[in-house]
Amino acid sequence: MKNSFKAKKKYGQNFLINEGICNQIVKLENINSCNILEIGPGNMALSKKIIMEKPKKYFAVEIDKDLFKKHQENIISSYLLNEDALKINEFNLFNKQSFKIISNLPFNISSKLLIKWIKVQNDYNCIESMTLMFQKELSDRIIAQHNSTKYGRITILVGAFFNVEKKIFVHQKNFNPMPNVDAEVLQFTPHKKNKIRKNDFLKLEKITYDFFNERRKKNIKKIKKIFNENQISKYGLDKYFNMRPENLDKELYYKFSKIL
Numbered sequence: 001m002k003n004s005f006k007a008k009k010k011y012g013q014n015f016l017i018n019e020g021i022c023n024q025i026v027k028l029e030n031i032n033s034c035n036i037l038e039i040g041p042g043n044m045a046l047s048k049k050i051i052m053e054k055p056k057k058y059f060a061v062e063i064d065k066d067l068f069k070k071h072q073e074n075i076i077s078s079y080l081l082n083e084d085a086l087k088i089n090e091f092n093l094f095n096k097q098s099f100k101i102i103s104n105l106p107f108n109i110s111s112k113l114l115i116k117w118i119k120v121q122n123d124y125n126c127i128e129s130m131t132l133m134f135q136k137e138l139s140d141r142i143i144a145q146h147n148s149t150k151y152g153r154i155t156i157l158v159g160a161f162f163n164v165e166k167k168i169f170v171h172q173k174n175f176n177p178m179p180n181v182d183a184e185v186l187q188f189t190p191h192k193k194n195k196i197r198k199n200d201f202l203k204l205e206k207i208t209y210d211f212f213n214e215r216r217k218k219n220i221k222k223i224k225k226i227f228n229e230n231q232i233s234k235y236g237l238d239k240y241f242n243m244r245p246e247n248l249d250k251e252l253y254y255k256f257s258k259i260l
Contacts, residue, residue, distance in 0.1 A: 015043040016104045016133075018174040022049050025102065028131050028167055028187055031055050035099035039085045039113060040106045042067065050102060051079070059093060061085045086112060091124050101130040107179065110134050111154065114142075121161045121190065122201045130162070130188035133170065139184035151246045152215065153208040159250045160195040160204060162188040195254045204257040211245040211253075219243050231259055 016022060022045045029036075031053035041047040041060040050058060061081045062068050068082040081088070086109060090099065105113060114132070121127050134142065143164050144150035158164060168185035172178050196204055211222050220241035223232065232238055235255075240248060 014104075014107060014175040014177060014179045016045045016170075016174060017043070017176045018170075019045065021168065021170055021174055022046050024168055025104075025131060025133070025185055026050060026053060028185070029100060029102055029129065031100075031102075034128070035094045035097055037061070037090060037093070037099055037101045037103075039101070039103040041071070041080070042104070044071070046102065046104060047079075057094060057099075061088060085109070086116060090117075090120055091126055094126075096124075096126070098126045098128050100128045101132065103131075104133040104183075107135050111138055114154070115157065118157050118161055119201070122194070122196075122198055125190070125194070127188075127190060129190070131167070131185060132188070133183050133185045135179070136169075136182045136184050139166065139186055142186060146249045147247055149246065153212050156208050156250050156253045157204065158188070160201075160254060162190055164188050195251070196257050200257040200260075203260045204253065207253060207256050207260065211248075215245050217244070219245065219248070226256070226260065235259055 025046060026049040031050055033054070033056045036050055036055040036058045038047060038050060038058070038060045041062055047060055058079050059081055060079050061083050062071065063082070063084050065082060068080060071080050085106075093099075101117065110132075117127060117130065138154075141150045141152060141154050142158055143166055144152070144155045165187050166184055167187050170183040170185065172180070172182050175183070207226060210226055211219065214222075218241065222245070223237050223240060227235075227237060240252075
C-alpha cells in the first residue's frame with residue numbers, strides 16, 4: 001500500500017501501510033449497522049475498510065489540518081471531524097447511543113485516550129468494544145499480570161471495565177515512517193458488570209497512584225497512609241505490608257476502592 005501522506009512527529013503519526021493487517025483488524029469487529037469511532041485516520045488505510053462495512057454512523061477524528069484538507073477530496077470527507085480527540089465528547093457525538101472504537105492510535109496520546117475512554121465507560125457504559133493498536137511496550141503493560149514488572153496502574157484501571165485480548169502483532173516495518181518499536185492490536189470487551197462502583201473510580205485512581213508512584217517500595221507506608229487503623233484491622237490489610245504493589249491482584253485494588 002503506497003503512502004502519499006507526510007507524517008508529523010508532533011501528532012505521533014505512523015501510518016499503517018500493510019493492507020493485509022488492515023483487513024485483519026476490520027474482521028475483528030462486527031461493523032455493519034454499528035456506531036464506529038476512529039481516531040487518527042491518517043492515510044485512510046483502516047477508514048476505507050470500515051466504511052465498506054457500512055456502519056450505522058461513523059466518525060473519524062483528525063487533528064491534523066493538512067490531512068483534514070487533503071481528505072476533503074475523497075470518500076472519508078463526510079465522516080471527518082477536524083478535532084482534538086482528547087477533547088471531544090464521544091457520548092454526545094453518537095447522540096448518547098453506544099459505539100465501538102477501531103483505531104491505529106497516535107502513539108503519543110494512546111495512553112491518555114485509553115484513560116479517557118475508561119472514564120467514559122465508568123460514566124455511561126456506552127462502549128460496546130474497542131479494537132486498538134498500541135506500541136508493544138504499552139500493550140504489554142495493559143495486559144500484564146500481577147507479579148510482573150510491567151503490571152501497574154493502567155493494567156488495573158483497564159481491568160475494572162474491560163477484558164483485554166492480544167489479537168495481532170504488527171512489526172514496525174508495516175508503518176511509514178517506521179517507528180522504533182513494534183505494535184500490537186488489542187481487543188477490549190466490556191465486563192457485563194464493572195468491577196467497581198461508579199462513584200469509586202476516583203478512589204481507584206488515587207489508590208493506584210499512591211501504590212505505584214514508588215512501586216519498588218513495600219506497601220506498609222502506602223496502606224497506612226490510605227487506610228485508618230480500623231480499616232486495616234477489619235479487613236486484615238496488614239498481611240499485605242511486606243509485599244510490593246505489583247504483588248497485589250487487580251481484584252484486591254477494586255476491593256480497596258470499596259473499603260475507602
